[in-house]
Amino acid sequence: MQKIAEVVSTLTGTVSPLAFGEKSAIDKTIQTQRQKVVSLGMINDEQADKRFHGGKEKALHIYPIEHYSDWFNRIGSNPVLNNIGAFGENISSKGITEHDVCIKDKIRIGTTLLEVSQGRMPCWKLNVRFNQNNMAQMLQDTLKTGWYFRVLEGGDIGQGDDIILCERPHPNWSIARIMAAVFSGCLDPALLRQLQGLPLVESWSKLVDNRLTTQQLEDWSPRLFGPTGKP
Template sequence: MSAPTEAVSLTICDVLAGKAVEFTRSGSRSAIAKSPLEGRQRITTLGIAGDEQGDLRVHGGPDKAIHHYPADHYDRWRDDIGAHPLLDAPGAFGENISTHGMTEDAICLGDRFRLGTALVEVSQSRQPCWKLSDRFAVPDMARRVQDAGRTGWYYRVLEEGDVQAGDRMTLEARPHPAWPLARLIDLLYRRSPEPALLRDVLVLPLVSSWRTLFERRLAQGAVEDWRKRLTGASSHE
């Protein structure tokens, strides 16, 4: 495993969690409303102890144990959608970790961080869904997040530990410096598949769903329909 190419260390502004409750649409549940936690919090292989997910088919699990969303993006969202009460406090995007000083262009797939006393690894960027649109009451918010590349990212937990606001988060290894998340996000949502790039990305240690997606694109030469994820509607509607 390669050593970091540069020292990266920042302060954790907030650690957040939420409970799954009934959401906006019939039969839906969500824990997207996260609130800051005080004191030390346990990190397990499934994330922040006590945090919940509303739909375990697409949220949570070892490869999506912790969601990190940069507080740096909040001002840019105010520029895009105007003043919004959700942007007045951390947790607007359902994040578990909030920091200043690092965004998708400065973090790479597979980066390993000491998060408090836990060791975590960047597993994938977030693929926004319709619940963000409903939460913000902005009909195309999920699409805006995707198009802007301001998605945040997920960690898997390699070593359990504890964390609290004010702890340091320090990069310990960067095995894939050529693949910042911004580059992966651009490739993920690019409408014209490029076979050479797809072959390059398939060498990376991708989560199984991403590997399947990129293999299918390479085989079919086409990008999938995102409508159901972004709007909740069937692709036939």
């Protein structure tokens, strides 16, 4: 086992109105007390649209605090960036990024045991949150999306906890590498077959299968821009 990072903060949110008649719990706040974690995530956290958010494969979203300075440089002063939680994360981390964790990594945080399940596919609600219609697109293009954990063993997580790598069955497949192939629009059969051999979550696996079968890319406009419209 190896310490690879630490928890800066834990965060939870409640469902509230967002825009265009939609609701969201993306506006999360730092919790000073340790947070109890079950199979669907932190018990005090909510999700508005459970078709796309939450669930066992996306129980916890983690976001590296290192990315904040890069976003300041990219988009300038934005009030949302003034506080941790800008990206709707449940865990703010220090020490690792999407390039440092691999699919199916088993991670111990506090008394929980977690498994890296997938990268994040950012959606248009980030555009609303940042008042910038290409924010979701930028997260996707830069691979600065954070990633999701599946909960293998529930427990509690708190500020200052070590993030410990317990097992790494796929050391050649970082979350960044997988996202780079998918988000770049890869149609190369050889690489897609390699991705096919990985234990991807069902939605990502279907995407890879469809590309191999059809040699066509998906239309991500509804997810990335939604009612905000393209910039």
